[in-house]
Amino acid sequence: MTAIFTCPCTPTRTYQDCCGRYHTGQLASTPQTLMRARYSAFVKGDIHFIQLTTLPTQHSALDLKAITQWSNNSQWLGLEVLSEALEADQRHAWVKFIAHWQDELGTHQHHENSLFIKPAEQWYFYDPNIPLRAERNAPCPCGSTRKFKKCCAPYL
Numbered sequence: 001m002t003a004i005f006t007c008p009c010t011p012t013r014t015y016q017d018c019c020g021r022y023h024t025g026q027l028a029s030t031p032q033t034l035m036r037a038r039y040s041a042f043v044k045g046d047i048h049f050i051q052l053t054t055l056p057t058q059h060s061a062l063d064l065k066a067i068t069q070w071s072n073n074s075q076w077l078g079l080e081v082l083s084e085a086l087e088a089d090q091r092h093a094w095v096k097f098i099a100h101w102q103d104e105l106g107t108h109q110h111h112e113n114s115l116f117i118k119p120a121e122q123w124y125f126y127d128p129n130i131p132l133r134a135e136r137n138a139p140c141p142c143g144s145t146r147k148f149k150k151c152c153a154p155y156l
């Protein structure tokens with residue numbers, strides 16, 4: 001018999017039918033789905049997926065060691081996605097969520113309203129710890145082909 005594992009993000013679904021397929025290469029079609037897959041990757045310690053789904057122009061500044069440590073030292077208890085809001089341009093979106101986790105100090109709730117950006121075909125998480133900056137008329141540092149002022153500037 002094959003073992004069936006529930007998905008960390010949604011206990012009523014199997015990992016295979018939920019976040020598992022995104023961890024093995026399928027692209028998440030909505031920011032909310034990507035948020036869930038990133039949460040499940042944290043639970044599973046799949047730091048490579050966390051890196052892959054962060055805005056590519058932020059990769060070099062990501063502190064993978066700190067992310068790995070945080071993932072290893074926390075026990076994740078659940079995710080609640082509260083809302084997903086797409087901006088009019090369909091390339092920026094906000095996902096409001098609460099992640100529940102536990103470490104040696106106790107249980108914690110992490111509330112966040114995360115920005116997701118779609119520079120071209122794919123949604124990415126914007127890491128607010130690594131702010132993107134550019135001149136207003138320069139190409140947007142998110143990697144899209146538009147000017148900063150017409151792309152990410154209004155949302156940062």
Ligand SMILES: [Zn+2]
Binds near residue numbers: 010037
């Ligand atoms: Zn899932």
Ligand SMILES: [Zn+2]
Binds near residue numbers: 141143148152
């Ligand atoms: Zn941009």
